[in-house]
Amino acid sequence: MRKVDFVIIGGGPAGLSAAHKAAEAGLSSVVIERDDKVGGQLVKQTHMFFGSKKQYAKTRGIDIANILIGHCKAHDDLIEIMTNTTVTGLYDDYILTLLTDDVYHKIEAKAILVASGASEKFMLFENNDLPGIYGAGAVQTLMNVYGVLPGEEVVMVGSGNIGLIVSYQLLQAGVRVKMVIEAASQIGGYKVHASKIKRLGVDILTNHTVKRAIGDDTLQKVEIVEVDDQWNMIEGTEKIIECDALCISVGLSPLSTILGMLPVKMKYVGKLGGNVPVIDYHHETTMNNIFVAGDVCGVEEASSAIVEGSIAGLFIANRLGYKHPEYEKEMNDLTQQLENLRSGPFGVKTVEGLRELRGENDV
Amino acid sequence: MFEKTGVPSEKLVKSRFPNERYLNSFKAITECYEEIPCNPCETSCPFDAIEVGIDINTPPRVDFDLCTGCGICVYSCPGLAIINVMLEDDDAIFRIPYEFLPIPEVGMKVKGVNRFGEDICDGEILKVKEGKLQDKTIVLTLKIPKEYLYDFVTIRRLT
Numbered sequence: 001m002r003k004v005d006f007v008i009i010g011g012g013p014a015g016l017s018a019a020h021k022a023a024e025a026g027l028s029s030v031v032i033e034r035d036d037k038v039g040g041q042l043v044k045q046t047h048m049f050f051g052s053k054k055q056y057a058k059t060r061g062i063d064i065a066n067i068l069i070g071h072c073k074a075h076d077d078l079i080e081i082m083t084n085t086t087v088t089g090l091y092d093d094y095i096l097t098l099l100t101d102d103v104y105h106k107i108e109a110k111a112i113l114v115a116s117g118a119s120e121k122f123m124l125f126e127n128n129d130l131p132g133i134y135g136a137g138a139v140q141t142l143m144n145v146y147g148v149l150p151g152e153e154v155v156m157v158g159s160g161n162i163g164l165i166v167s168y169q170l171l172q173a174g175v176r177v178k179m180v181i182e183a184a185s186q187i188g189g190y191k192v193h194a195s196k197i198k199r200l201g202v203d204i205l206t207n208h209t210v211k212r213a214i215g216d217d218t219l220q221k222v223e224i225v226e227v228d229d230q231w232n233m234i235e236g237t238e239k240i241i242e243c244d245a246l247c248i249s250v251g252l253s254p255l256s257t258i259l260g261m262l263p264v265k266m267k268y269v270g271k272l273g274g275n276v277p278v279i280d281y282h283h284e285t286t287m288n289n290i291f292v293a294g295d296v297c298g299v300e301e302a303s304s305a306i307v308e309g310s311i312a313g314l315f316i317a318n319r320l321g322y323k324h325p326e327y328e329k330e331m332n333d334l335t336q337q338l339e340n341l342r343s344g345p346f347g348v349k350t351v352e353g354l355r356e357l358r359g360e361n362d363v
Numbered sequence: 364m365f366e367k368t369g370v371p372s373e374k375l376v377k378s379r380f381p382n383e384r385y386l387n388s389f390k391a392i393t394e395c396y397e398e399i400p401c402n403p404c405e406t407s408c409p410f411d412a413i414e415v416g417i418d419i420n421t422p423p424r425v426d427f428d429l430c431t432g433c434g435i436c437v438y439s440c441p442g443l444a445i446i447n448v449m450l451e452d453d454d455a456i457f458r459i460p461y462e463f464l465p466i467p468e469v470g471m472k473v474k475g476v477n478r479f480g481e482d483i484c485d486g487e488i489l490k491v492k493e494g495k496l497q498d499k500t501i502v503l504t505l506k507i508p509k510e511y512l513y514d515f516v517t518i519r520r521l522t
Contacts, residue, residue, distance in 0.1 A: 048441035048500070050401040052419050058403035058441050060498070172463060186366040191397045192442030194369030199516050201480035206367045303400075344398040344420030 004030050005320055007096060007109035009087050009258065012040020013302045014294025014309035015115035016068040021313030023075035025324035030107065031072070031081045032098065038072075038081055039065030040117060042302060044140040046172075047165055050190075054337055055303035062144075064302070090114075090261045094289070111289040111316045114259060115309060118252035118273065118295035123157065126212035132219030136166045136249035143173050151245025155222055156180040159204055161189035161301075163249035167197045170247075178243055181208040183227050190346070211238060213246060222246055252299045259296075262287055271353030272298035278357060282315040283308060291316060298357075300341075300350055307338045370478045371396060376513055380448075381427040389432025389447040389458065393423045394516075395440070407439035434458050434492075438500040446516070454506040455515065456489065461501045463520050466491060474519035475507045482519055484511045 006022060008015045011033035019029045031038065045061020056064045072079045082100065089097035095108045120135040122128070134142075134150055136158070142148040154175055156167045159182035167177045177197070185206050187194045194204060207227050214221040226237035253274040259266065264285040265278040276297050277285045284291050293312040294305035311334045314324050324330055342350050355361055365371050371394065379392050391413065393404065398420040405415040405423060412429035413436060415421050436445045437458050447458035467473060467488045475484040490504035507515050 048403075048498075050399060050441050052400075052402050053406050057401060058407070058439050187369060190399050190442065191365060191369060191371075192395060192399070192444040195371065195394065195478065196443055198369035199476060199478050199480050200520070204367070204369055340417075340419055341400045343418055344400050346399060347420075 001095070001106050001108055003108045004028065005110050006030070006113070006316060007032065007107060007111075008113045008115060009090075009096075010040070010115035010117055010294070010296075011035070011038030011081060011083070012115060012117050012294060012305065013042055013064070013068060014117075014296075014305040014312075015040070015113065016072055017306045017309030018113050018115065018293060018313035018316070019079045020068070020071040020075065021310045021324070021330075022317040022322070023072070023078040025314065025317035025322040025327075026078070027317035027320055027322040028078040029080070030109075031079065032085050032087055032096075033081065033083045034086045036083050038069060038083065041137070042068075044137075044144040045165075045302075046144050046169060049303065050301070051303035051341060052337070054333075055306050055341070057303075061302065068306070087258060090258050092262055092287070110320055111291065113291045113293060113309075113312055113316065114256075114296055115292070115294045115305075116255045116258060116296045118299050119255045120248070121251045121253055123210065123248055123250055125210045127215070128213060130213050130215050130219045131217070132215065132244055133213060133246045133248065136162050136247050139166055139245075139247050140169065143169065149173060149175055150247070151243070152176060153178055153243045154245040154247055155224075155241055155243045156247045156249060157210055158182060158249035158251070159184075159187045159189055159194065159206070160249060160251065161193060163247075164189045164193035164197060166247060166249060167202060168193065168200075171197065171200055171202070175245075177202045178241060180204045181210070181224055182206045183209045183231055185229055209233070210246070214240070219244055219246055252295065254296045254299060256292075256296050259285070259292070262290060264290060267357055269298075269353045269357050271349045271356060276357060280358075283312045284315075289316075289319065298350055298353055304338060304341050304350075307334050307341070310334050311338070365396070373513065376478070379425075380513065381425075383450065385427045386448060386450040389434065389449045389456075390427050390430050391425050391432070391436050392446050392448055393425055393436075393440075394444040394446070395422050395442060398422065399442075401441060403439045403441060404436045404445060407435050409433065409435065434502060437502050438497045443500070448512065450509055450512070451506075453509050455509045455512045456504065456506045457515060458502055458504050459517055461503045461518070462499065465521050466493065466501055467503060467518070467521055471521075473505065473521070475511060475515045476517050476519050477511075477514045478516050483514055484508055486515075486518060
């Protein structure tokens with residue numbers, strides 16, 4: 001069986017950043033990616049990113065993906081990227097079973113970083129399986145990766161940053177966005193994104209949700225309804241909206257299922273998006289040399305995933321005997337960046353969630 | 364209201380404009396009212412006229428004495444939340460970020476749109492800046508009647 005030092009599960013912003021930092025320290029790694037290319041969700045982000053220079057702010061997501069891939073290519077003597085490969089098993093003797101183009105194989109690692117990202121939440125309503133009803137990620141893949149329009153008239157569900165940004169991208173692609181509906185009483189995402197679509201004529205209806213989808217073979221209409229502040233539907237407020245696409249963007253959950261194969265301690269923390277591994281400040285789980293980074297340990301932005309991956313990469317390299325020449329300086333800087341990204345009102349959820357995860361609220 | 368619709372109040376909008384006597388040359392108007400972790404406006408300004416500070420969640424503040432109206436912030440803001448404006452006779456001349464096809468041409472008559480997404484006035488494209496620096500966020504310079512100074516925000520997309 002093939003034996004390596006460091007395996008990274010997931011070639012998104014966290015995984016690529018970890019491989020890069022580890023390589024800078026001299027540690028080799030194998031990045032395992034299920035898709036046919038690395039870059040994760042960044043490859044379908046056509047908008048400019050927020051954050052600061054160190055997380056490539058004002059650069060478009062797709063270009064950030066290329067920067068991160070470039071960093072890894074510059075260390076191609078140390079970083080091996082294995083695409084079209086799914087991790088089918090992860091065992092407590094540090095062996096992973098993999099499937100590459102229908103070929104089953106095994107690999108053993110000294111340290112493993114799980115950077116598997118997150119998956120979209122879905123909604124329960126009548127006829128929610130009609131063709132024409134998409135998750136926001138699917139809409140972005142169709143539109144921004146393959147150049148296929150998801151429909152002509154879209155209703156967007158959810159006003160978080162993804163819902164607002166995808167609405168804007170749909171408008172750019174020439175699709176009519178009929179409205180954005182949001183069950184909460186306030187817009188969830190950044191107001192700059194909301195203002196951007198409002199001035200293009202898209203109304204955001206707060207306190208509204210989907211009651212049912214209507215259509216014979218494909219989506220033709222949706223019935224929306226007002227909800228009160230406890231999210232109870234208010235009878236008599238139903239409205240029928242004609243549309244051929246409904247885009248669901250109601251949040252993400254950490255994609256942490258693979259960790260279920262290991263004896264690592266998990267905890268349900270709503271503020272982090274769902275079931276997450278218990279970790280220390282270096283992103284190590286309760287099992288020695290099993291680490292996590294990015295959305296798998298709490299749903300945030302790509303900017304935080306980049307920083308978390310870098311922290312984990314540095315730390316793991318050090319653990320395996322490869323100390324980065326600027327270890328202390330880099331680690332302090334990255335820790336500071338993460339604090340900075342989370343210090344505003346939009347970071348409160350993550351900060352509180354991490355506290356809950358570490359049991360710091362249990363006194 | 365802002366939290367429900369995405370439309371800032373008139374008071375909020377005006378809080379980011381300088382006294383009109385500053386507007387004999389272009390000045391940066393930052394329509395960024397919320398604490399979000401972001402600072403490219405500050406780091407891209409060559410004149411240190413925009414300050415965010417160490418806590419990158421702080422909304423930007425513009426020093427209108429230092430702002431030369433160079434326009435770099437217009438395409439550097441990831442939230443497309445910065446415009447430039449100056450007054451000339453009866454016109455307000457705006458620079459706005461624009462990310463739609465087709466790209467307007469110089470001389471074209473366009474419709475001015477307010478923050479509610481409604482047509483409010485006629486305008487004329489004066490300049491179209493599109494290059495490597497703008498990185499696909501085109502900067503349009505256009506003129507509209509001065510009376511819409513605080514209402515205008517973008518143009519109706521061309522079809």
